[in-house]
Structures are given as C-alpha cells and as structure tokens.
Amino acid sequence: MVQRRFTTFFISSSFSIILIFTIHNIVWRNPHSIVGSFNKEADLNLQSVRRRLVHDVDCRRIIEGDDTEIFFAAELMKRKEFNFITDDELRELAQNCEMFFKIFDYNRFIVSQEELDFPIAFSLIVHKNAVQIERLLRAIYRPHNVYCIHIDRKADSSLHDAIAAVIKCLPNVFIASKLENVIYAGYSRLQADINCMYDLLHYSGVKWKYFINLPAQEYPLKTNAEIVKILKLLNGTCSIESKYHKVFHYRVTQSYWENPKTLKVERRYLRKSPPPHNMTVGKGSAYGAFSRRFVEFALNDERAQDLLKWTEDTYSPDETFWATLAINKHLGTPGIKYTASGVPDRRVWMTTNVAWGYRGNPGCFGQYVREVCVYGVGDLQRLVTEREFFANKFYHDFQPYALMCLEEWLFNKSATTLPFELYYYKKLINPTRYMIRVNLKKRLN
Template sequence: MKSKQYEFSNDADMEMKAKNCSIFFLIYDYENFIVSKEELNFPLAYTILTHKDAVQTEKLLRAIYRPHNIYCIHVDKSSSTSLHNAMKAIASCFPNVFIVSKVEDVIYASFSRLQADLNCMTDLLQTREVPWKYMINLPSQEYPLKTNAEIVKILKLFHGKSSIEVLSAENWRHRFQGSHQVIGYEVEPSNKKKDPPPSGITIAKGSVYGIFSRSFVNYSINDVNAQEILKWLEDTYSPDEFFWATLARNSHLNVPGVFYNGMKSTKFWIAVTVSWEVERKCHGKYVHLICVFGIGDLNKLVSEKTLFANKFYHNYQPLALQCLEEWHFNKTFSQVPFDSYYYRNLLNQ
C-alpha cells in the first residue's frame, strides 16, 4: 500500500504488469496493512467510476483496498480499449474486485452517469460473499483522507444512517421542470414541459457522491416509489444531483437509512471535499470549475472532516498526490487514538 514511484506510464503498461498478478502484488504491496477485528466485522462496498487513466484508478483502489471489502469498477463504454483491458487485468487479480456487469456510455449531465452507479449497486446487492454495511461511490480522481479503520469507526457512529447532501433545488428548477435530451454528447433542453414529480415529492439537490447504508441502496434499486422518481428524472439535466437528495429530503417516503434533517444543515454530509472555482481556494488548477489539488492544498486537506477529496491528477503536481499517499499510508499504522467527537455530534445538529 505504500506510495511508490511511477512504474507505469500508461494503460498498456498497467495491463502488462497486472496480467501477472504476482508481479503486480510485488510492485504495489497490496498486503501491507493492518486490519482490526472491528474492520473485519464492518465490511464496506465501493463503486469506482473511471473513464481514463488506469494509473490514477489503481492508486485509488490501492488506498482503499482491504480483502474483506468489495469493489465494483465501472469503465465508460466509450473509453479506450487499453483502459478496459487494464482494469479487467487488475480486477482479475482480486476475488473481491470486479468489473460491473453492464457498462454505460457515460455522458456528462445525462442519466447515464447515475445509471452507471445504479448498475454497480445492483451487482453489489446480488453479491453474497461480502455482507457489506455501507456503500461509497467514487470517481477515480478522488483520494481518501481517512483510513479504512477511521471510516469504519465513523460509520459505526451513524447507526445505519446515510450521509447524503440535501440542498434546496429552487435555483435549479430549470434543470428538471422541462424535458432534456441527449444530442451527440451534450444534454440539451427541449420545449416539452414535464409533469409534476410523482409521489407528492419535493425535488432536492445534492452531491452526486454520498455514503449509503445497505438499506438505502436496496430501497434505491428495488422500491416502487424510488423507481417512479428515477423514471421521472431520466430526462432532466444531471439527475444524479437530484436522485439521492430527493430520496433523503422526503420523509413521507419512509426511506430507510436516512437522517431527515430537512435542509437545516449539510454538516452530516461528509463524503467528499471539493473546492469550486467560485471559492477561489485552489493551489492547483481548475478543470470544469473544480480544483485539481496541488501541493499547496495539502495542509488544509489533511485537517478536513470529510472521508475523501476530489480531485487529483497523478501527473499534475505529482508531489501533491505522492505526499498524500505517504501520509495516508503512515496513518494506517498510527497508534494515535482516533478523535470521534466531531462525528458523534453530527446527529444532534
């Protein structure tokens, strides 16, 4: 698990090494970690969505990997053959890492982005080997700020509640009041006005990323109301920013694993730290309005309460990710007691 120099320069190199699992494990040391009894009794599930760069994706997998957890990887259908082959080779080296059974051609702001996560969720629910408690969905550019042991300690305090961002959608009504359609690789509005949302729900907005209890995932995939909401959102703009938040916003749906705090506070959402361009707090560079963190961002990131940070590029200011890798690796073996005060008090806010 320890940070390494960049043995792999591209997807093809990654595939070549991963085809020999013994060499792959030797290079990347996937067995160098400590797993407590508490962690073994609290397995986690992850989805990782990637569309480029097997090197970056492997770095994330290595940081969060534990043999008792389970990992579903979605590679965009339109991604390069070399990326698909590299990720298949990596997954084949592990009994608890697999490629999603149905891949989507993910188009930004379209339903396909949400469907990719739902496909992995469906597969994870059908997996009997790992009785996972929570599922966390990640893009490949994220990196953990907490160790597996810390994540488990935090989530045990939540007592089955999911961590989902819930915000007012009032300023985003143009994204879901009218129908949208995919034209080429863009999502464009049409002239068709949508019917009111089903089940008497109030649409809410939130992050694409969350920390979902198993009961919440099961509801999202299998409940009739959830499927009606999902169907209604299919032709909206960025339905992935509305689906989870809407389920968590409407208490009359009785969604399990939800902390109904209305929209009084977003502190219970601790999935990921993101620095948007409007905040002007980036020491790296902005790509699509989001900061790609640089070395100057690390001092603040290591004190964040969130579980992950988005985003990093391993080949941009590489010392940033290398230093974070080393810090995270060293924390895995730290004997310093974990301070749970902040997380214990979240449910009371």
C-alpha cells in the same frame, strides 16, 4: 539548495521504477495470502515506521505547510518530466499477480477485527487513466470489502484491458455486469451507479454495511479503519447531501436528452411534468455514503423507481435522485436524519470534500475545472485536517506531488495502529448527547 536541485535532476522519473526502489527493502510475505492473512490481529503487527514513497521532495514538510518546501516542489514540477506508466504497461505488470502485489505493495495495511466486522461496498466510475484508477483502488482496497468498477463502455480498449488485468489479481473486485456509454450530466452517469448498486446488493461473498460511490479522481483522506469508526457512529444514517435550490429548477422543468453524436446532454425545449408522488426535487452531490437499507429502498421501492424513471430526461439526475429521496420526509426513506424543521441534517454530510470555484472560493492552489478545484501541493495542509472521507479531485499528471504526497501520508497511516479521535464526529453527529456528557463531566468535577 543548489546541490539539492542538482541532485534531483539525476533522479529517475519513471513511476514504476520509483515504486520498485521504494519497496525493495520490505520483507515480502506470501502474496497469495492477501485475501486471507489479515483475519487475525496477531498477524497484523507490521512495523509502524514511516516510509517515504517520494524522495525528491519532503512530503511531510509539504503537508505541514512548509512554504519553502512547497515552493521547491512547485519549481521542480515545472522542470521535471514525469514519465508515468501507460495503461498497457499496467496491464503487463498485472499479468504476474505476485509481482503486481509486490510492486504496488497491496500488503501495506493493517486490518482490525472492527473493520472485518464492518465491510464496505465501493463503486468506482471510470472512463480513463487506469494508472490513477489503480492508485485509488490500492488506497481503499481491503480483502474483506467488495468493489464494483464501472468502465465507460466507449472508453479506449486499453483502459478496459488494464482494469480487467488488475482485477484478476483481486478476487473481491469486479467489473459491473452492465456497462453504459456515460455522458457527463446525463442519465447514463446515474445508471452506471445503479448498475453497480444492483451487482453489489446481490454479491453473495460480502454482507456489506454501507455503499460508497467514487469517481476515479477522488482520493481518501481517511483510512478504512477511520471510515469504519465514523460509519459506526452514524449507525445506519446516510451521508447524503440534500437541499432545496430554486436556481437549479431548469434542470428538471425542461426535458433533456443524451446526444450520441455530440456526446452532450441537450435541451429538448419540452416542459416536463411534475415529479411523482408529490415530491420536492432536491439538489445535492452525486456521491455519498449510503446504508444498505437505503440502497435496498432506492432499488426496490415503487416510489423510488417512479422517481428514477422520471429523472431519465432531466439534467444531471445523479445530483438530484439521491437528494430527492432524502429531502422528502413523507417517503420514509431509511437512513436520513432530519432537523427539527424537517430538512436533512447537513451535519452528517461528510463524504466528499470539494472546493467550488463559483462560490467565490479562493482556496484552491491547483486549478479550477468545471468550477471544481483540481487540488495542488498547496492544498494538502488543509485537506488532511478536513472531516470528509474523500477529496475530489486530483489529476495524477497535474502537480503530481499533490497526489503522490497524499498517497505517502495515507500509506503510512494505514500501516499503523495510531488511535483515531472520534470526539469531533460524536459532537457533530449527536450534539445533544455530547452536551449531556459535557454537563455530566462538569457536575462530577
């Protein structure tokens, strides 16, 4: 152990150098083929060999829950200086797309015909840290999907420039046509998603099936292939968290406004009128997996637009707009699965894994920020077994091995053709059909 720690201190901590040295021995195919070379499974026979992206700790042992390795990583992170590349350095790297693809290994994934037949649209809502944004984009990127990035209009120019440089190398990634000055818990946050939805719905290059919105601090727990298989099981059903919470009534019974001087949402102490069309206001997550029909409904239905207008002076409308469309069965919102009692079925809420602090949840090995766990290395063993598509949230410069090890784990899963078991999701999404099959199997045996 002493020798191991001694050796570790002499390892370069430059992120860009680590990436270069971990990929220099890969046979690099033509980087210009990134858009078109994955259309045939015959071209996808990559070597299914596990590669280590992180060398100074053993990520496999950390993810397996090895306490000794987790402790070693925690001690190392206290002493090691991580020199992450800056937004400007990322912009410079992206000036040469061939080098950019090679350094960040955008070719390290397998795309099946099933994925090609089921494209997904993503939006990324970002306001800082181009390096972390690029890492998320790289994890979810596939040439047949489409990606809209909304950059906070008031963000540093270095962020805007870095993202603009990166997307020049990726033809199916674009910046939203209209950018908002996003204020936390304000209507501008919801409007940013709406802007990307409009752009993606009118994007002619990809006829996507589902839309998934993400903040930059999320990271996938499932590969694109796994997400596609689960979404196909959902068969048009949305994964939208929606419930009724009286405790949150203050958000929609009083009027709020975005103060451009303080950059905060502030109460006006004016009582709001009831929501339109006899709606009950729901509470849920700002993030979800939305069917194309749901997106069309949200953007085009007159009642949905009336609701959207009504939420403009509420608190955190991104957590009520989608949920309200879902909870009101009389609206006929497409893609919502209801229980026998007429409420949205929580069994299909599987988009984002969040550990909330105010629920008395002790299961956070990182730190709580605004009552949300920023995950650390001790959280990985649990996260890789969760049902959700994504985990929120990570900071690339907080317990860096947490995100680095999750990246290595997903990186290797994306480069293999290992089967993905769907029995858990089949039982979850359609329990009645599952029990019929179980009983049939018993009769046959």
